[in-house]
Amino acid sequence: MKKLVFYSFILLNIWCYGQKKVLQAQLVSQNIIIDGKLNETAWESAPIASDFITLEPDNGKPAPDGKKTEVKILYDNDAIYIGAKMYDDEPSKILKEISQRDNFGTADLFGVFINGFNDGQQDFMFYVSAADVQGDCIMTDANGEDYSWDAVWISKASLTENGWIVEIKIPYSALRFSAENKQTWGINFFREIKRTRYKYTWNFVDRKVGTFTQQAGILSGIENIKPPTRLFFMPYASYYLNAGEGQKTYGTIKGGMDIKYGINDAFTVDAILIPDFGQTKYDDQILNLGPFEQQFNENRAFFTEGTDLFNKGNMFYSRRIGGKPSVEPELNDNEEIAETVQNVNLINALKLSGRTKNGLGVGILNAVTEKTFATIKDTITGETRRTIVEPLTNYNVIVLDQRFRKNSSVTFINTNVIRNGHFRDANVTGLVWDLNTKANTYNLSGNVKYSTINASEDKRGLFSTINFAETSGKYRYSVGSDFVTKDFNPNDLGINFYTNYYSFYGNANYRILNPTKLFNSFRLNYNMYSEFNKDSGKVQEFNIDANVNLSTVKNNYYGMGVTIFPVEMYDYYEPRADGRYIITPKKINLWGSISTNYNHKFALDLNPTLSIADEPGRAAFGVDIGPRYRFNDKLLLTYTFSLLKKNNNKGYIDSYDDDDNEATPEIIVFANRDVITYANTLSGKYAINSAMTFNLAVRQYWSSAENKNILQLDSDGRLDPYPQYTENKNSSFYSWNADLSYSWWFAPGSQLSALYRNNASNFERVIDKDFKRNVTNLLTNDALKHIFSVSVKYFIDYNAVKNKIRKRA
Template structure:
C-alpha cells in the first residue's frame, strides 16, 4: 500500500513539475520604499508564489521545509516590485561576502528572470545577493548569460531572524514588453543557498533538456501599462595624470557622453560620443613565439554590453576597432620609425539591436577610427617625414537573426571594413543555423562564410562547418566537420588563425543528472579529432582525448585528462612560408586540476600538466597554484603562481634567401630551445559596503626562449643542424602591471572611479636568468609608467526627469 501511495505521489509530482506555473501581480498606488522590510500594507494582500524545486544538484526535488521561499509581485505605472522572503532556520550561517557588481563571491543569491514577450527567447535576469550586491545579465540558450549588459534598478537585501529578505524595484525602462493592455510575461525565480551549493527555481527547470529560457512560469495581472520612452544619457568627465621616470609629467581632461535610446518596445540605439577607454583593464601580454597574433579579451563596455547578436557566427572580433595600425610603412635606406601609436583612436561608434515580436533579431554596429600617422627619420640627414599607418576607416556589422519554434535560429551576418583611399577593404558574409528538435533532444548546427579582400590582388575564401548532436539525457554525443579554403580571411574585423584544411571530429560523454552518495556532479568525455591539409592531404592533427570532471558532495572539484597523438603530423603554420611544413612527433599530453570549496575562508586551486614527445629529451611540464583567503565578508586576497617549461622545443626564428638567389627556396631557420615562463598574480578586494569597493590587481610575467641549437628546416619537414647562422635570436620578455582602484556607485547607474596604475614591459635578446634582477630592473628603469585617473559618470533617465518636472508643475 505504501508503495502504491508513493507511486501516485511521484506521478502527481511529475505532473506538477511539467506544468507551467502561473502567478498574479497586484496593482498598487501606494509608495513602495525599497528598504528590504516589506512593511507596506499592500504586501500583505499580494498573491504569494512558493513551492520551489531543486535545479542543482538534485534536479526535481522539492525545496527543504527549513529553507522555503515565498515571492510577491506588485506593479504601478512606472515599475514592477518583487518582494522575496528566503526562510532559513540557521540565519547565522547565511553566507554574505560583499563583492563588486555582477560578481557575487561567496554569498546566497536570489534572482528574478523576466521575459516581457513570453516567447522563450531571451530572459532579463536580475540578481541580489545576501550581501546586498546587484547583478544583471541577458540570458539566451544559445549564448548563455551575458553579464556585460547593465540595467538601472533598485534593490535592498536584509538578514532577519527567519532568513533574509530582498525587495526589488525594476523600472519598465529596464525591460522589454509589448504595448498590449493585458500583459503575460514569462517569469521564473531563482535561489542559491551557497553553503550547500543547492540551487532552486520556482518553475521547474528540467536539466535533461537543452534549454533554460523555455522552462519559465507565467506572470499575469499586469494591465494598462505602457512601454516608457527609453532615453538615457550618460555624461562623463575624467582626468588623467601621466608620469614616468625621465619623462615629462602631464595631465589631460576628457569629457563626453553615451546615449541609449529605445526606438520602440524592442529596439535600442547605443551611441558613444568622444569615447574614453583610459580606465579599461590592461591586457595580459605574453611572449608570443607562435605564428599567430595574441588574442585579447574585449574590456571596453560599449563593445561587450548587449553584443550577443553580433557574436553570431563568430565573425566579429571587436578588438580590431581601435586596434593596432593595419599598414606597415615602407622604409627607405637609413630610415627608422621614431614615433607611432599602439592603438588607433576611435572617433565614434553606434549600435542598434533588438528583436521583433515575430522573432527577428536585427543588429547594426558602426564605428569610425581616425586617420593615423607614424613619424619616420632619416638617420643620415636627420630629416623626418610623416606617413599614414591607418587611414580613416569605417567598420560595420549587420546581423539578421530569425528565431523560430523558440529554440532554433537562422542568421545572416555581414562584416565590412572600408578604408579611405587606395588601402585595402574587406567584406565577409556568413549564414549560420542552429536547429533544435521541439523537445530539445537533438541539434543541427553549422555555418558558411565567404570572405572578399579588395586589394592590389583580390582574395576570396570560404569556410563552412556543420555538426550534429544529441543534447539531452545522461548519454550525449556530437559529430562534425569543417572545411576551410586557403584564402579565407576574415581578420580585418574578425579573427581566424587556421586555413586550408578540412577535419572530422566527434564527442561522446556521460554525466549524472542527480547527485549520488559521492558526487554532486560527474562527467566523462571522450573526444576524437583529425585534420588534413586541403591541398596535400597530409595529416595536420590527430588526437584522442579522455577527461573526467567531478564535484564531490563536499563541493570540491577534481578533473583530469589525457590526450594521445598517435601519428606523425605536419604543421603548415609554424614555418611562416607557403607550402612548407614541419613534422610534429607523436606525443602524450596530460593534465590534472583541483579546486577546493570556496565556501571556506581558505581555498586552493591547483593545476598541473605533463607532456612527453616521441623525441629525445623533449618534454614539457608545468603547474599553477592559487591559494585564496577570505579574511572577512569584506576582505579577500587571491594569489596565483604559474610555472611552465618546454625542454627541446622546436620553433621558427628566421628565414632568408640563401646567396640572394631567388631560384633557391627560402632558407627557414628553427631553433632547438628551452622555453621557461613564470607568472605571479595578486588580486585583492576590500568592500566598504555593497556600493563601494577597493580593488588591487598586480601581475608580474617573465618568459624566455634560450636557443641551444640552430636547425635548418628541410622540404620533408625534418630538421638538420645548421652552423652558419650566427644571429642572436634568443627571446626574453618581461612585464609588470599594477592597478589600485576605488569604485563608488553613488546613485543608480552613476559611478565615481579612481585608479592608480603603473606598468612596464621589455623585450631583450640577452637573457638574464636572475629572476630578482629582472623584476627590479623593470621597476626601476625608464619604461615604468605611472597613471592616476579620476572618472565620474552620471546616469540620467529622461522619464525620471520628465516626471519630476511634471510633479513640480
C-alpha cells in the same frame, strides 16, 4: 496499496513538474519604497510564487520546508517590483561576503529571470546577494550567461530573524517586450544557498533536457502599461595624471557622453559621442613565439554590453576597432620609424539592437576610427616625414536573427570594413543556424561564411561547419565537420587563424543528474578530432581525449584528463611560408585540476600539466598554484603562481631568400630551444559596503626562449643542423602591471572611480637568468610609467528630469 500510493505520488510530481507554473502580477497605485522590508500594503494581497524545486545537485526534489521561498510581483506604468522572502532555519549560517557587482563571492543568492517575449530564447537575469550586491546578465542556451551586460535597476537585501528578504524595482527600460496590451512573459525565480551549494528554481528545470531558458514559468496580469520614453544620458568627466622616470609629468582632462535611446519597447540605440577608455583593464601580454597574433579580451563596456546578437557565428572581434594600425609603413634606405601609435583612436560608435514580437532580432553596430600617422626619420640627414598607417575607417556589423518554435534560430550576419582611399576593404557574410527538435532532445547547428578582401589582389574564401548532437539525458554525443578554403580571411573585423583544411570530430559524454553518496556532479567526456590539409591531404591535427570532471559532496572540485596525439602531424603554420610544413612528433598530454571549497576561509586551486613527445628530451611541464584567503566578508586576497617549462621546443626564428638554391629558394630557420615562463599574480578586494570597494591587481610576468642550436627546415618537413646561422635570436620579455582602484556607485547607474596604475615592459635578446635582478631593473628604469586618474559617470533619466521640472512648475 502502498505501491499504488507511491506510483500515484510519482505521476502527480511528473504532471506538476511538466506544467508551466503561472504567477499573476498585481497592479499597484501606491509608491513602493525599495528598502528590503516589504511593508507596503500592496504586498499583502499579491499572489505568491512558492514550492521551489531543486535545480542542483538533487534535480527535481522539492525544496525543504526549512528553506522555503516566497515571491510576489507588483507593477505600475514605470516598472515591475519583486518581493522575495528566503526562509532559513539556520539564519546565522547565511553566507554574505560583500563583493563587486556581478561577482557574488561567497554569498547566498536570489535571482529573477525574465523573458518579455516568452519565446524561450533569451532571459534577462537579475541577481541580488544576501550582502546586497547586484548582478545582471543576458542568458541564452547557446552562449550561456553574459555578465558584460549591465542595466540600471534598484534593489535592497536585508537579513531577518528567520532568513532574508530582497526587494527589487526593474524599470521597463531594462527589459525588452512587445507592445501588446496584455503581456505574457516567461519568468523564473532562482535561489542558491551557498553553504550547501544547493540551487532551486520556482518552475522546474529538468536537467535531462538540454535547455534552461525554455523551462520558465509564466507571468501574466500585466495589462495596459504605458512605458515612459526610454532616453538616458551618461555624461562623464575624467582627469589623467601621467608620469615616468625622466619623463615630463602632465595632466589631461577628458569629457564626453554616452546616450541610450529606446526607439520603441523592443529596440534601443546606444551611442558613444566622445570615447574614453582610459580606465579599462590592461591586457596581459605574453612572449608570443607562435605564428599567430595574441588574442585579447574586450574590456571596453560599449563593446561588451548587450552584444550577444553581434557574437553570432563568431564573426565579430571588437578589438579590431581602435586596435593596432593595419598598415606597415614602407621604409626607404637609411630610414627608421621614429614614432608610431599602438592603438588607433575611436571617433564615435553606435549600435542598435532589439527584437520584434515575431521573433526577429536586429542588430546594427557602426564605428569610425581616425586617420593615423607614423613618423619616419632619415638616419643620415635627420629629416622626418609622416606616413599613413591607418586611414579613416568605418566598421559595420549587421545581424538579422529569426527565432521560431521557441527553441531555434536562423541568423544572417554581415561585417564590413571600408578604409578611405586606396587601402584595402573587407566584407564577410555568414548564415548561421541553430535548430532543435520540439522536445529539445536533438540539435543541428552550423554556419556558412564567405569572405571578400578588396586590395591589390582580390581574394575570396569560404568557411563552413555543421554539427549534430543529442542534447538530453545522461548519455549525450555530437559529431561535426568543418571545411575552410585557403583564402578565407575575416580578420579585418573578426579573428581566425586556421585555413585551408577540412576536419571531422566527435564527442560522447556521460553525466549524473542527481547526487550520489560521493559526488554532487560527475561528467566523463571522450573527444576525437582529426584535421587534414585541403591541398595535400596530410594530417594537420589528430588527437584522442578523455577527461573527467567532478565535485564531491563536500563541494571540492577535481578534474583530470589525457590527450593522445598518436601520429606524426604536419604543421603548415609554424614555418610561416606558403606550402611549407614542419613534422611534429607523436605526444601525450596530461593535466589535473583541484579547486577546494571556496566557502572555507582558505581555499586552493592547483592545476598541473605534463606533455611528453616522442622525441629525445622534448617535454613540457607546468603548474598553476592559487591559494586564496577570505579574512572576513569584506577582505579577500588571492595569489597565483604560474610556471611553464618547455625543453627542446622546436620553433621558427627567421627566414630569408637563398639565391644559390633554386630547389629551396627560401631558407627557413628554426631553433631547438628551452622556453620558461614565470608569472605572479596578486589580486585583492576590500569592500566598505555593497556600493563601495577597493581593488588591487598586480601581475609580474617573465618569459624567455634560449636557443641551444640552430636548425634548417628541409622541404620534407624535417630539421637539420644549420650552424652557419650566427644571429642572436634569443628572446626575453618581462612585464609589470599594478592597479589600485576605488569604485563608488553613488547612485543607480552612476559611478565615481579613482585609479592608480603603474606598468612597464621590456624585450631583450640577452637572457639574464637572475629573476630578482630582472624584476628590480624593470621597476627602476625609465620604462616604468605611472598614471593616476579620476572618472565620474552620472546616469540621467530623461523622464525623472521631466517629472522634477513638472513638479517645480
